[in-house]
Amino acid sequence: MIRQPIRIIRKRKTREEILELSTPLFARHGYDGVSMRDIAAAVGLTQAALYYHFADKNQLYLDTVAYEFRERVAALKDMLAGNGTPWKRLECFVAGLARMMASDKDFLRLVQWVLLDTNEARQSTLAKQVFRDMFVAVHDLASELDPHVDAHLLAMSIFGLVIFHFQAGATRKFMPGRRPQQDNPEVLARHVCDLLRGRLASADGEAR
């Protein structure tokens, strides 16, 4: 039991260090925008050493994304697990997702890279391995919220309302009506939940 050789621990350590240090690079510049040299320099190794740990660049990228998603997806699923009313759980999830997207820019950007990826193998691998579980949970919540609405569309809308806001973060700077507090995830979460609960235009005279 204590015989576990140190070598293996070391190996794991280097491997994970590579994954962690390549995350911000891939998040910022995408697959084509990052070279093995860039990663080697960030880790403090030579390029050749990377090939000891990963078969090729594609595998390194795939493992980086999966590694980065694993714990975050688990955290998001936890937020959905509670046993309050569906609306309470929705509020909890929306707030959590907003907090995560606000604080973890790398994760947000990796999500976007995955959505844009045209490499079918990479995309289907990541979609099934990383998005599916989370989507299922929100999908189920959506059908609890309103059994008469298309749960698939509603789940997508919930993600879209939160994620797109942060996706557009950099360009929002140039748009009118921008106020600093809109970057506060609590403010966005309240806006999204109000919108989903139909509080929009409730003071409005139009036929609804």
Added chain:
Amino acid sequence: MIRQPIRIIRKRKTREEILELSTPLFARHGYDGVSMRDIAAAVGLTQAALYYHFADKNQLYLDTVAYEFRERVAALKDMLAGNGTPWKRLECFVAGLARMMASDKDFLRLVQWVLLDTNEARQSTLAKQVFRDMFVAVHDLASELDPHVDAHLLAMSIFGLVIFHFQAGATRKFMPGRRPQQDNPEVLARHVCDLLRGRLASADGEAR
């Protein structure tokens, strides 16, 4: 008047042909994923010829995006211009945006590339030149729809509800509850408008 030399017409033609043929390449693979050689091959020129028309790759990309956005943004602004009630104009815009995103994948993807771009010069240029006008129009509509809601957030939400749906198009294939008709822009537009008008969960017993 007839003296306009043919040479100039030709020049414009080639230039625009380059822009049009590089659009699907940049849309699919992004700035770093496309080489000048790729573009030259698509147009049927040699690489060197491209440098007669554009100073460098960056300029070619910038011009491609601007060219591609110009007419589409104009079309979207037209959709907002009518003089019906705010809700009617919203419906018209949402349907139009959904149709455009469904039919013009290149445009959809270029939007995503611009949002992801970390080159500040490129991003601020495109944000101001291309997104701002359109956002202003939706922002104004949003404050008409509900003067009590943060119009900036609401405008962003309207874009997010439509755009994110199509952004996630490729990964949605692997998600539960997926039905072909969800790809129909009319179906999505109705879903989004219903959601914005607060028809969600109207049959629900929860406190609202």
Added chain:
DNA sequence: GTCTATATAAGGATAGAC
């Protein structure tokens, strides 16, 4: 496990002929 060295291809960009 990591290094040096290198093979081999692909990238952006320019010079000068036509």
Added chain:
DNA sequence: GTCTATCCTTATATAGAC
């Protein structure tokens, strides 16, 4: 306006020493 030819840099990946 477009070509050929070429320069120089950067890229992925491997071989073999340590």
